[in-house]
Amino acid sequence: MPIEFSCSCGRRLQVAEDLSGRDVRCPVCFKVVTAVVAPPEPPTADLAPEAARPLRRKPRPGAVGGTQAQPVTSSRVSKLSVAGAVVSMSALALAQMFESITLAIVGGLAGALISIIAWIRVRASGGRLRGSEFASTGLAVGLGGVASGLALLLLAVVFLVVMIYVIYWILQLAPVDCGSSRR
Numbered sequence: 001m002p003i004e005f006s007c008s009c010g011r012r013l014q015v016a017e018d019l020s021g022r023d024v025r026c027p028v029c030f031k032v033v034t035a036v037v038a039p040p041e042p043p044t045a046d047l048a049p050e051a052a053r054p055l056r057r058k059p060r061p062g063a064v065g066g067t068q069a070q071p072v073t074s075s076r077v078s079k080l081s082v083a084g085a086v087v088s089m090s091a092l093a094l095a096q097m098f099e100s101i102t103l104a105i106v107g108g109l110a111g112a113l114i115s116i117i118a119w120i121r122v123r124a125s126g127g128r129l130r131g132s133e134f135a136s137t138g139l140a141v142g143l144g145g146v147a148s149g150l151a152l153l154l155l156a157v158v159f160l161v162v163m164i165y166v167i168y169w170i171l172q173l174a175p176v177d178c179g180s181s182r183r
Contacts, residue, residue: 108145115139
C-alpha cells in the first residue's frame with residue numbers, strides 16, 4: 001500500500017512502502033524530500049461530519065496533479081549540477097595554478113635581481129670578491145623561474161578556454177534527465 005506525504009511545495013506525493021524513510025525527488029519542484037508518513041491530524045470540533053464532506057478523488061499515480069514521487073538515484077543528475085561541479089573543480093585548479101604562477105614569476109624576478117646585484121658587486125670589487133659564476137648561475141635560474149611562470153600562465157589560459165567550452169557543451173548539448181513525470 002503506498003504511503004502519502006507532502007513536499008515543501010505543498011504537493012501530495014505517493015511512494016511505495018519500501019521507500020519509506022528514503023530520499024525521493026518531487027516531480028513538480030524537483031526538491032529532495034524524505035518519504036515519511038505524516039502523523040494524522042487530530043480532529044477539530046468545527047469539522048463537518050464525514051457524510052457532509054465532499055468526496056475527493058485520489059489522483060492517479062504519474063499524473064501531474066498529485067503525483068508519484070521518483071526515488072533519487074545517481075543516474076538522475078541534472079546538467080546544472082554537473083556544470084556546477086565542473087566550475088568548482090576548474091576554479092580550484094586555476095587557483096592552484098595562479099598560486100604557482102605567482103610564486104614562479106615573483107621568485108624568479110627576485111632571484112634574478114639579487115643575482116644581478118651580486119654580479120655587479122663582484123665585478124666592481126676589483127678582484128677582492130669572488131663568485132661571479134654563482135651570480136651568473138643565480139641569474140640563469142631566476143630567469144628560468146620567470147620563463148616557467150609565463151609558461152604556466154599560458155597553460156592556465158588554455159585550461160580556462162577548454163573549461164569554458166566544456167561547460168558550454170554540458171549546458172547546451174547534454175541530454176536532460178531531471179526525473180520529471182510531466183509529458
